[in-house]
Amino acid sequence: MKRIINCETGEVIDRPLNQAELAQQEIDKTNYEAAKAIADAEAEAKAEAKAAAQAKLAALGLTIDDLTALGL
Amino acid sequence: MAKQTFTTGQVLTAAQMTSLQQTAMLGGDASVKVASYTLVAADAGTTVAMNSASTTTITVNTGLFAAGDTVFIQNRGAGVCTVTAGTATVASAGSLALPQNDAGILYFTSTSAATFYDFIQVGATSPLTTKGDLYGFSTSDQRIPIGANNTVLTADSTESLGLKWATASSGGMTLISETVASALSSLSFSSLGSHKQLILAYAGIRHSTTGSTFGIRLNNNSSANVYVTQQIGGSHTGSFSGNAQGDSQDSLLNGNQASWPFGENVTFSGVQTDCHGYIVIDNYASSTRTKTFTAVFGYYDNTAGAYKFKNFVGYFNSTTAITSLDIFRNSGSATFTNQGNTSIRLYGVS
Numbered sequence: 001m002k003r004i005i006n007c008e009t010g011e012v013i014d015r016p017l018n019q020a021e022l023a024q025q026e027i028d029k030t031n032y033e034a035a036k037a038i039a040d041a042e043a044e045a046k047a048e049a050k051a052a053a054q055a056k057l058a059a060l061g062l063t064i065d066d067l068t069a070l071g072l
Numbered sequence: 073m074a075k076q077t078f079t080t081g082q083v084l085t086a087a088q089m090t091s092l093q094q095t096a097m098l099g100g101d102a103s104v105k106v107a108s109y110t111l112v113a114a115d116a117g118t119t120v121a122m123n124s125a126s127t128t129t130i131t132v133n134t135g136l137f138a139a140g141d142t143v144f145i146q147n148r149g150a151g152v153c154t155v156t157a158g159t160a161t162v163a164s165a166g167s168l169a170l171p172q173n174d175a176g177i178l179y180f181t182s183t184s185a186a187t188f189y190d191f192i193q194v195g196a197t198s199p200l201t202t203k204g205d206l207y208g209f210s211t212s213d214q215r216i217p218i219g220a221n222n223t224v225l226t227a228d229s230t231e232s233l234g235l236k237w238a239t240a241s242s243g244g245m246t247l248i249s250e251t252v253a254s255a256l257s258s259l260s261f262s263s264l265g266s267h268k269q270l271i272l273a274y275a276g277i278r279h280s281t282t283g284s285t286f287g288i289r290l291n292n293n294s295s296a297n298v299y300v301t302q303q304i305g306g307s308h309t310g311s312f313s314g315n316a317q318g319d320s321q322d323s324l325l326n327g328n329q330a331s332w333p334f335g336e337n338v339t340f341s342g343v344q345t346d347c348h349g350y351i352v353i354d355n356y357a358s359s360t361r362t363k364t365f366t367a368v369f370g371y372y373d374n375t376a377g378a379y380k381f382k383n384f385v386g387y388f389n390s391t392t393a394i395t396s397l398d399i400f401r402n403s404g405s406a407t408f409t410n411q412g413n414t415s416i417r418l419y420g421v422s
Contacts, residue, residue, distance in 0.1 A: 001407070003256050007248045007418065008263035017258060024294065025257075025401065032285065032403040 075117035075141065095119075098144050098177075105130075106149075110158065111178075116141040122153040122170075133158040134184035145188075146175040155188050166190035208233035245271070248418045255280065255407040259399040259416065260292075267420030270353045272397065276414025277347035279338045282375045284404025286334030288351065290363075290394045301386030333367055333382075334399050334408060337375040345372030345379075346411055356394040363388040 002021065004013045017025065057063065084092070091101070095117055102119035109120065110131040120143055122128050128151055137143075147153040147170035155168040155178065162168065162178070167190055170176065176190040200207065204218025206225075210232050219225070219237020226238040248270075249261055264270065272288075279286075290299075335347035349369020356363050365388065370381035388394065397418070399408075410416065 001256055002258035002260065003251065003253070004260045004262060005249050005251060006263050007261055007265060010249075012251070021258070028294070028400070028402045029404075036403075 074114055102146065104148075111143060112136060115143050117143075119144040119146060121146040121148055122151075123147075124149040124151045124153070126151040128153045129156040130154070131156045131158040132160045132162050132178065132186055134160040137180040137183060137186070139180055139182050141180045143178040144175065145170070145178055147172055159184070161185045162188050164188040164190060166192070206235075208235060210234075243422060246420045246422065248420045250415050250417045252410045252415050253277065254409050256399075256409070257401045257407050260396055261398075261418050262396045264356065264395055264397065264418075265420055266357045267422050268355065269421040270356050270394075270397070271350060271419040271421060272353075272416070273350040273419065274334075274414075274416040275346065275348035276343070276411035277334055277338060277371075277408050277416075278341070278411055279335060279406040279408055281404070281406045282337040282339050284406035285332045285336040285402045286399060286408060287402050288333050289398045289400055290353070290356075290388050291390070291392060291396055292398050292400075293388075293390065298389050299386060300389050301384050332371075332402070333369045335371040335373075336380075337373045338371045338408075339406075340372045340374040342372070343411070345374075346414070347371035347408075349382075353388070353394065353397075358391070359393045360391055362391060363394060 001014055002017050004015070005011075054064065057067070098119070102121040103115065104121045104123055105128075106122075106124050107126075108128045108130070109122070110133060111120065113136040116137055120130065122130065122145075126149075128149070130145055130153060132155065145153075145155060150172050152172075153170045155162055155164075155170070155176070161184065163185070164187065166188075168188055170190070171192075174190070174192045176188050178186050178188050180186045198207075199205075199213055199215040201215060202218060206216040206218075208214045208216035214233055216233055216235055222240065223237040224240045226236055227234060228236045228238075246267070248265065248267075251259070253259060261272075277286075333347075333349060333351060338345070338347045347369065348371070349367065351365055351367040351369075353363055353365045355361065365384075365386055367382070367384045367386075370379065372379050399416075401407075
């Protein structure tokens with residue numbers, strides 16, 4: 001349901017979304033999902049890179065606490 | 073019947089009794105005058121009726137009437153008839169001036185003094201004539217005419233009635249509209265008027281289900297890069313352009329930070345977890361410049377299990393005057409509803 005308030009007259013209309021608004025809603029949804037997929041992929045890549053770096057540190061016998069102690 | 077001195081054994085006729093009865097009831101024959109008149113002794117107990125289009129007087133002199141005598145005085149004519157103290161004194165709590173169709177009783181308290189009881193006392197008739205008139209006062213009751221639209225009543229001692237209608241002082245905040253959302257997927261404020269700033273303030277927004285996000289658009293504009301935002305306190309040091317942190321692509325405050333002024337997954341049932349915040353839009357009615365905005369809002373994302381609070385500044389990258397503000401669903405299928413004692417309010421600042 002969409003509510004439209006005419007602030008000049010005070011008229012309030014509650015009505016279902018029309019075809020154009022439903023179409024825009026679909027576009028918004030598509031754009032949102034695309035942007036979210038990119039953001040999720042970036043977050044996943046970042047997490048994977050972090051895990052890989054931690055694995056390399058572990059192979060060297062180091063931990064994140066060691067890096068922190070070095071001021072890195 | 074005029075005042076009589078009855079004698080022992082006198083017999084009254086039926087006509088005399090009828091006349092006497094009428095006189096006692098303020099009826100009976102009237103002595104009609106068409107010009108100013110001075111009362112005489114024979115007027116005691118009678119009706120004197122003035123009927124003149126001109127201003128007239130009825131004069132009252134001393135030594136003609138006894139204490140307890142009365143004269144019923146009417147004015148039938150268009151001209152005002154004034155009961156006037158000649159050599160006698162005439163007291164009155166009201167007016168001695170009788171407009172057309174007014175009347176009164178002149179009652180003598182002594183041979184030289186009378187009191188006039190005006191049937192229509194001053195103040196008994198309303199001075200108001202027009203829709204919206206107010207009752208005012210200076211030295212008498214008076215009409216304060218209704219003022220022009222949108223003016224306000226203001227005290228002013230220099231005015232004859234101490235009040236005037238004046239233009240409301242500018243600089244205030246006006247509640248343009250307030251609504252309580254109930255299962256809405258979209259809300260649009262249109263015809264926003266012409267103020268210097270808009271402030272949208274809200275609280276208690278809760279979604280019907282998780283999986284949805286709600287944003288704001290101006291002029292329902294969904295063009296890419298039309299909303300340029302940056303989170304206050306963020307690490308970005310560049311200008312409000314390009315791919316700065318928090319930049320928006322297709323909806324207000326909808327950018328890399330996934331910030332939703334009307335919430336995302338806001339389904340947790342708690343006052344503190346409902347979506348709340350405000351947005352200030354400056355110079356929104358301008359058709360020559362872009363419009364800056366500032367937004368502060370927060371909510372509990374029930375899917376992420378995290379509170380999210382956002383402070384943003386930005387601008388609407390369009391010189392078109394903003395005539396509508398839309399809250400819209402960007403994803404999912406939820407609706408939003410105001411919880412108890414909350415609302416969505418739009419203010420204009422002048």
